[in-house]
Amino acid sequence: MRVLIVDDQLLVRRGLVLMLGPEPGIEVIGEAADGAQAVEIARRLRPDVVVMDIRMPVLDGIAATEQLTHQVPDCRVLALSTFDMDEHVVGALRAGACGFLPKDISPEELVTALRVVHTGEAVVAPRLLTRLISSYVTAPRRPEQSAVTGPAGVLDELTPREREVWRLIAGGLDNAGIAAEMFISPSTVKNHITALFAKLHVRDRAQAVIAAYEVGLITVGERG
Numbered sequence: 001m002r003v004l005i006v007d008d009q010l011l012v013r014r015g016l017v018l019m020l021g022p023e024p025g026i027e028v029i030g031e032a033a034d035g036a037q038a039v040e041i042a043r044r045l046r047p048d049v050v051v052m053d054i055r056m057p058v059l060d061g062i063a064a065t066e067q068l069t070h071q072v073p074d075c076r077v078l079a080l081s082t083f084d085m086d087e088h089v090v091g092a093l094r095a096g097a098c099g100f101l102p103k104d105i106s107p108e109e110l111v112t113a114l115r116v117v118h119t120g121e122a123v124v125a126p127r128l129l130t131r132l133i134s135s136y137v138t139a140p141r142r143p144e145q146s147a148v149t150g151p152a153g154v155l156d157e158l159t160p161r162e163r164e165v166w167r168l169i170a171g172g173l174d175n176a177g178i179a180a181e182m183f184i185s186p187s188t189v190k191n192h193i194t195a196l197f198a199k200l201h202v203r204d205r206a207q208a209v210i211a212a213y214e215v216g217l218i219t220v221g222e223r224g
Contacts, residue, residue, distance in 0.1 A: 004047040006038040035064025054081040069096030099123035122204035170212035
């Protein structure tokens with residue numbers, strides 16, 4: 001996994017390099033001090049994952065993520081921020097980031113998140129995702145807003161197995177946990193998830209969780 005570190009603080013960048021350097025299968029290929037540098041370096045070096053700070057001079061992390069999504073689509077962005085404000089999280093995810101974590105996570109959590117994002121999955125710190133979902137589902141819905149393809153319609157399109165997989169995803173289980181819960185193989189779980197995401201028109205687990213709350217498959221307080 002080729003990783004680009006982006007942060008306007010030299011000390012943070014060097015700390016991340018020292019932290020990730022010894023990890024097997026991870027190579028830090030470059031550093032950038034702002035979003036504009038990040039886009040330029042990523043276009044040249046083509047990293048697999050960019051660890052992106054949010055608040056930076058010249059070009060912030062959200063704007064840089066949006067540019068990377070269009071200009072280097074194969075690279076995945078994991079956003080890190082000291083300021084875990086809802087608008088930052090939503091902005092980063094909307095811009096195309098595959099994950100958002102606060103900077104107070106442990107080194108082990110960061111490495112795990114990088115590996116998950118590299119596989120194409122999404123990672124959002126549980127406290128941030130729960131807070132966002134709680135705010136989202138209690139906010140008044142605009143008349144033109146609809147839940148995925150409609151509450152009744154989307155549930156009717158799913159098989160019982162797909163519905164159960166969706167409920168377990170919304171409950172916070174990973175593929176191995178779902179497999180154990182349903183007594184099926186991880187490869188079968190993966191097949192169900194692929195079909196489920198296609199029917200829901202969602203890109204990743206974070207969007208699937210939000211959709212589960214939208215249609216009433218799970219309610220606030222049921223997770224975990």
